[in-house]
Amino acid sequence: MIKEKSTTMVLPIVAYGDPVxxxxxxxxxxxxxxLEALLDNMYETMYAASGVGLAAPQIGKAIRVFLVDASPFADEEEMGKEEFELTSNFKRTFINATIIEESGDEWAFNEGCLSIPDVREDVFRQPNIKVHYFDENFKEHTEDFTGIVARVIQHEYDHIEGILFTDKLSALKKRLIKGKLTNISKGKTNADYRMRYPNAKKKR
Structure with missing residues (x-):
């Protein structure tokens, strides 16, 4: 019996410096x-890179689509029971999302990004959000999210707004990582997943 090949593809993730x-x-x-194939490929790409979220611009498409699977965070030791249950089962596709409201006292969390490998910094975000979006079946939702799940959504939502987590750092932090970001755009990084670098020198 011949096993049918999967039609999903792992796509290259666009690196820092790409205009998209x-x-x-x-x-x-x-x-x-x-659309269905695109979403399947995005999930496949996210999991291949051990990510918890991926936005369409990160695969080179300037459309308001992102996905989140927060289950890896369920291993966090400090997480309460309620947040553990929400996080461990949270897998969601967001299409045409709009964050309607953000509330609560800002809190810091160490964030990274698949488009910016080898860079992690503390980012302050509000803990509670209300989001209007459509799912993969174009069913409309307006939902409240909190904690880690809200943070991952905010991070991915920033992507469809053209914002990166490094934009939220202090002027000093931005200066300290400037050289590293330049190197990432040139392909000088240790990412263990497929990437597309905007300023990499082509091999002759």
Missing amino acids: LRKECEDIDKDYPN
Whole structure:
């Protein structure tokens, strides 16, 4: 018996410095070409890179689509029972999302990004958000999220707004990592997943 090959693909993740990461992305409708395949490929790409979220601009598409699977955070020791249960089962596709409201006292958490490998910094975000979005079946939702889940959503939402987590750092931190960011754009990094570098020198 011949096993049928999977049609999903692991796509290259766009690295820091690519203009697509700075675009304010556009809404799509339910007739967007090959949407189901695109989402499957995005999930495959995210898992291959051990990510907890991935936005369409990170695979080179300036559309308002991102996905989140927060289950890896369920291993955090300090997490309460309620947040553990929410996080361990949280897998969601967000299409045409809008954060309607953010509330609560800002808290710091060490963030990273698949488009910016080898860089992790503390970022302050508010803990509670209300989001309007469509799921993969274009069913409409307005939901409240909190804690780690809210943070991952905020991080991915920033991507479709053309914002990176490094934009939220202090002027001093930005100066300290400037050289590293330049190197990432040139492909001088240790990422163990497929990437596309905007300023890499082509091999002759």
